[in-house]
Amino acid sequence: MQVTKGQIFQRGITHCCPNCGANKLFKADSFFALNPECPDCGLKIERDEGFFLGSMSLNYAVTTVGFLFPVLILYLVGALSGVVAAVIAGAGALGFPVLFYRSSRSWWLMSYYFFLPHHLPANRGEHTAQQDDNL
Numbered sequence: 001m002q003v004t005k006g007q008i009f010q011r012g013i014t015h016c017c018p019n020c021g022a023n024k025l026f027k028a029d030s031f032f033a034l035n036p037e038c039p040d041c042g043l044k045i046e047r048d049e050g051f052f053l054g055s056m057s058l059n060y061a062v063t064t065v066g067f068l069f070p071v072l073i074l075y076l077v078g079a080l081s082g083v084v085a086a087v088i089a090g091a092g093a094l095g096f097p098v099l100f101y102r103s104s105r106s107w108w109l110m111s112y113y114f115f116l117p118h119h120l121p122a123n124r125g126e127h128t129a130q131q132d133d134n135l
Helices: 005-013 052-076 082-115 129-134
Strands: none
Touching: 005 082, 052 082
């Protein structure tokens, strides 16, 4: 069964496996622990050494543009005092990346397969041993 770009996008936004749609990218007992592969279909989640750098860059960009930059603008237009802006920016610079961690990992995986959907085993017609056991 072919996985469409729409399905890849929807699965990435909801932190699901881009190949089979299982909600098992992360280990159940930890907020930060990523499964090395999908328990349902066997898709290798951490593709290569350093693959996480993309999600780290995504997290940095979203934190900077989506959180810190608006605080700076509010300070510059006079809506926030310097102390308040510094406290908000400091707390956000530490807290926001932690809260956004799971999304950044999932969204990076989604971005990779969105632009290279032919790399998904489902789109190549490949089956893993785990998929065969489910049949």
